[in-house]
Each structure stands twice: as C-alpha cells, then as structure tokens.
Amino acid sequence: MQYQLIEKDQELADYCRQASQQPFVAVDTEFVRTRTLYPRLGLVQLYDGQQLALVDPVAISDLSPLKNLLTDEGIIKVLHACSEDLETFASALGVMPTRVFDTQVAAAMLNMGPSLGYARLVEEMSGVTLDKGESRTDWLARPLSPQQLHYAANDVLYLFDLYPQLAEQIEQQQKTAWVFAEVLQLIAKKQAELPLEYAYLTVKNNWQLKGRALAVLKELASWRLQTARKRDIALNFVLKEQAMLELARRQPGSKNALHGISDLMPQDIRRHGDSLLEVISQALALPPEHYPARVERLVEFPAYKKTSKALRDMCEKVALQNGLPIEMLGSKKQLNQLLKWLWFELDESKLMGLKPDLISGWREPLLKEGIERILPAC
Structure with missing residues (x-):
C-alpha cells in the first residue's frame, strides 16, 4: 500500500x-x-x-x-x-x-x-x-x-x-x-453543553437522594465537571460517581472522615480533600428552600408503560414501511428522551437547548402524525 x-x-x-x-x-x-x-x-x-x-x-x-x-x-x-x-x-x-x-x-x-x-x-x-x-x-x-x-x-x-x-x-x-x-x-x-449546575442530573442513581443529600450531590457534580473541563481529566479520574453518592449521603466534615468513604481513594483525598470538604460545607449551608427538587424518573409516571409501548409500536410500523431498523428510527433511549422532554420539570435536552430526536430532523415528518395521535400535547 x-x-x-x-x-x-x-x-x-x-x-x-x-x-x-x-x-x-x-x-x-x-x-x-x-x-x-x-x-x-x-x-x-x-x-x-x-x-x-x-x-x-x-x-x-x-x-x-x-x-x-x-x-x-x-x-x-x-x-x-x-x-x-x-x-x-x-x-x-x-x-x-x-x-x-x-x-x-x-x-x-x-x-x-x-x-x-x-x-x-x-x-x-x-x-x-x-x-x-x-x-x-x-x-x-x-x-x-x-x-x-x-x-x-x-x-x-x-x-x-x-x-x-x-x-x-x-x-x-x-x-x-x-x-x-x-x-x-x-x-x-x-x-451543546449541560450547564454546570445541572451536572447532577447525569449521575446514575441520583434519584435515591433527596433534600440536603441531593444538594450536596448537586454541588459535588458541578465541582467535578468544572474540574474535569479545566484540567482535561476524565470525570471518573476526578471523582468516581459512587464516591460522590457516598459523600452526599454521609456528608463528612473532616479529612479523617473522608478516609471513611470506601470509594474514595487515598490519592483522591490528597489531591482534592480540601476542595471536597469546602464544596460539602457550602452545600450544607444552603437553606432548605434552595435544595434541588426530587429527581424524576419515568417509571414513576402512571402513563409511562402504556405510552412507551404505543410509541414503540408506532415506530416499528413506520420503520418497516421505510426499510429502517427500529433502533435507527426510534430506540428505547430516544423514546425516553421524548417523554422526559415532555413530562419532566428538569430535562437535560431542554437545558441544553435540544429537541428530542423523534420530533426533529429527518424523523419528524415520518413520526409527527403518530406522535401527535399518542401525545396530543407534543
């Protein structure tokens, strides 16, 4: 060659x-x-x-x-x-x-x-x-x-x-x-970039926390993303998600207490210990009215299963008519993206100024009629 x-x-x-x-x-x-x-x-x-x-x-x-x-x-x-x-x-x-x-x-x-x-x-x-x-x-x-x-x-x-x-x-x-x-x-x-203050929405199992613990997670996630962007370090090399969740639950107030966090490595404490304690302290100082709202989940919406199935069936029919795999036209992730955009108070796509895949681009004219029939508010 x-x-x-x-x-x-x-x-x-x-x-x-x-x-x-x-x-x-x-x-x-x-x-x-x-x-x-x-x-x-x-x-x-x-x-x-x-x-x-x-x-x-x-x-x-x-x-x-x-x-x-x-x-x-x-x-x-x-x-x-x-x-x-x-x-x-x-x-x-x-x-x-x-x-x-x-x-x-x-x-x-x-x-x-x-x-x-x-x-x-x-x-x-x-x-x-x-x-x-x-x-x-x-x-x-x-x-x-x-x-x-x-x-x-x-x-x-x-x-x-x-x-x-x-x-x-x-x-x-x-x-x-x-x-x-x-x-x-x-x-x-x-x-598109998710604003720093909403980085906690991307943390797996964030829904398990509420009130003060969720406020701590919100501040930690914002600090982690800001540090990652500034220093060009992968998110989990700044701080692992599991460590963030444990820090949010236990809310340590000293370096000795940080050593009790099982998913926090000694090198993490050496590098970021002071910053972590400062971020946690700032979150704990917030009045309750400034705590973030409980994280929503699709499975908690009564209409989720029925609506999701109706959308899936409609997408499968349109995909077949157009010689497309269903994964290309309307995957489960894309169906969920649309429902979050419609139903959630805080939605990542909205916060980044994006419309869901199913109602934008080349998919919109193919799916518009079916989606409006299933979701009149869309």
Missing part, C-alpha cells in the same frame, strides 16, 4: 489543495482518550482517490489547511461511526467537519445492521478482512511503527471505495438527505 506520511506544513498545504479538487474524501482519526476528558489527536488519515495521506498533527505546526478542507462545503467528507472523530476535531482543531456522510449511518438506513463496525462493513461489501490489531495502540507516541501506519491507512483506503456503493444505494431509496441530517443532529448534540 502506498501512502504519504505528512509531517511538514507545506506538505499538508499541498495535499489539502489537491484534495479540495475532489468531490469527496475519506477521513478518519486516531486518538488517545484514557485519562482525559477530551480526546487527544494522534493521526489524521485522508484519501481523496489520488493519494492516501497520513497527517501527523504532533509534527505539524499549522493545521489550518486541514481545517479548511474539513469545513469546505463543496466536498463530502466520508467517515464511519463519526461520533468520536467529531469530538476529536472539535477538541484538537476547534472545527466541526461539514457535509459528513457517515457510512455506518448509511448502512443502518439500508437495513444492513443498526451499528455495523467498519471491519464488518468492509468484509460484507468488499470481501476484505481487516486486521484490527493496532486499534488500542498509543497514537501519541513517536515514532509510529510501520504496522501502526499500515493499520491507519487501511481505515480510509477501503472507506473511500465504500462510499460510491453506499451513496448509490442510499440515493435509490431517497435517503441521502437523511444521512446528512443524522450527522447534523449529532453535531448539534456534540456542541
């Missing part, structure tokens, strides 16, 4: 100028995200049908030609399962690619499987078996080995060939706009 390893600014500028003349380019990334909140970019793979390029962002100082290529509205960017790639570009380059055709989304809309992996899709459509042996390698270490580079190059070599086949089939079924719309919806979610 022939590829160009790009390690100089001029090489990148020349390649991006060439690629910008093509109608589409296959794109992939390799990144590391073990202890960090944000992914750290290790390599960018590009294939425009003329030259396969492996771009080393560690060696290159000016990545603006790459940014311009990714945001060029005249070029389709072909990616597979692009969610983490989008996060990586947003974090490393400060841009979101435009006109993204996701081959996993396209395969799902063609009823080939709801979450088909890249290697499986390549095997099914090209008959080629790919080696995934380097998938968990350290992409920030230098130099990158020939095995790593070969593995990375394969990720766009076959992706480029998949696109014309999938694009033709998708166009025949008049679903091309749906593929692009699904990625736009994903981008909107990636760009």
